[in-house]
Amino acid sequence: MKGRIVVAMSGGVDSSATAALLQEEGWEVVGVTLQLYDHGQAICRPNTCCAGKDIHDARAVADALGIPHYVIDMEAIFRTDVIESFADSYIQGRTPIPCIECNRTVKFRDLLGFARDLGAQALATGHYVQRAEQGGRAILLKGADPARDQSYFLFATTRDQLEFLRFPLGGMDSKDQTRAIAARHALPVAAKRDSQDICFVPDGDYASLVERLRPGGSRPGDIVHVDGRVLGRHAGIIHYTIGQRRGLGLGGGDPLYVVALDAASARVVVGPRSALGRRRIRLERVNWLGEVADGPVAVEVRVRSTRPPASAVVELTEDGGAQVELAAPEEGVAPGQACVFYQGARVLGGGWIVAADQ
Known part of the structure; x- marks a missing residue:
């Protein structure tokens, strides 16, 4: 044994x-x-x-x-x-x-x-x-x-x-x-299908759950183009995420994507796909599993679970965060998501995305 x-x-x-x-x-x-x-x-x-x-x-x-x-x-x-x-x-x-x-x-x-x-x-x-x-x-x-x-x-x-x-x-x-x-082993779950949804939101309606837990926490506001034009209104930023294209309710014209969410002013900022790219990412609460890093470290990073690894350089900061510089812009970099570091097959850790710049 x-x-x-x-x-x-x-x-x-x-x-x-x-x-x-x-x-x-x-x-x-x-x-x-x-x-x-x-x-x-x-x-x-x-x-x-x-x-x-x-x-x-x-x-x-x-x-x-x-x-x-x-x-x-x-x-x-x-x-x-x-x-x-x-x-x-x-x-x-x-x-x-x-x-x-x-x-x-x-x-x-x-x-x-x-x-x-x-x-x-x-x-x-x-x-x-x-x-x-x-x-x-x-x-x-x-x-x-x-x-x-x-x-x-x-x-x-x-x-x-x-x-x-x-x-x-x-x-x-x-x-x-x-x-x-x-x-x-003749286990009764051998053919059981995989779980697919977030366990406490089985119907995928995140917004309804948030509204139930935080009534009045998300207020209506403007949908604003990156050039400053007000294009419409929204019922709350909880209905949107960075990179979203569908469900904006803005009618025809060129495709627009959610580029930023401003909770303080209740604004949803939209723009063309070219406005989605980000190269510099700031992280908080980094968990580092690599060797001691005295300076920038060459890594591959994933900014979403569905994205392939992308070449980057990460530098740890004294406040427990990190700065990430991508070799090429990545789309859909959203605060609240994780940025995970790799070197080949090894996982070097990661952190939570706070902000991202072009």
Whole structure:
């Protein structure tokens, strides 16, 4: 027996296969599922994770594997650290990424602490990233399958957390391999489809959620062209994000895109696609996983989870932030999104976008 390992079991095929794989390798596996919602509200949520049915599925998998399974009520903490933060960010004209905050807080902070309390030697998740050893310490790498790589969402993982974490699926070449593991162990979720939506916004209507949590927090204002012309009115900046083209309600003419959101003046600034490009990005709350950096470091960066890596230079600042200079302009650089640093397959960390200039 290799020792005790806690597996974060969301009820999906990835975490279920992770538990089966580790048990097969000789670990004493303990499954833990986070309850993030009131069970009565969660049980009918489709296409999400950590909902009522998912808790049932996780328990069924644990029973099939013959491993102990715990459910931890994290509803209050999740609401404060993830949902409330999400709403505040939208009010401020930012485009938040709640999945990163969930990983950073309830999973890799609170769940990791619970795993230690259980006497575990490690905490494992079903994320598609890789952990390796270099120079006597753990480093973070992209997942082997580019189509499944989740490193963008784990940039905030600290060095200490990495020492304790394991990602058994990171080396898989495809999702088919994961499903094959689940099928080999006759797990009841082997054919379960992936969650797709933000778990607490299953219908994709972010604005309605923000309005419910922060009534009156977003006020109407002007839609303004970059040349200063007022083109129309909007019902609140929470309905817009940088790079948006559709749904502006401005009629015909040349295509216009959201270029900036000014929360202080309640203005939505629009312009041609050429106005979207940004080369200089300012970051806050940087998590640096590289070697000591005494000056500029050549990296590749991703400014959105769907964007390919782009050549850049990053320089850390004394206030815990960083300045990023891109080799070529990137479109859709939005405050509230993450800018993640890479050197080849290695993840060097990242930070939260505060501002960007041409």
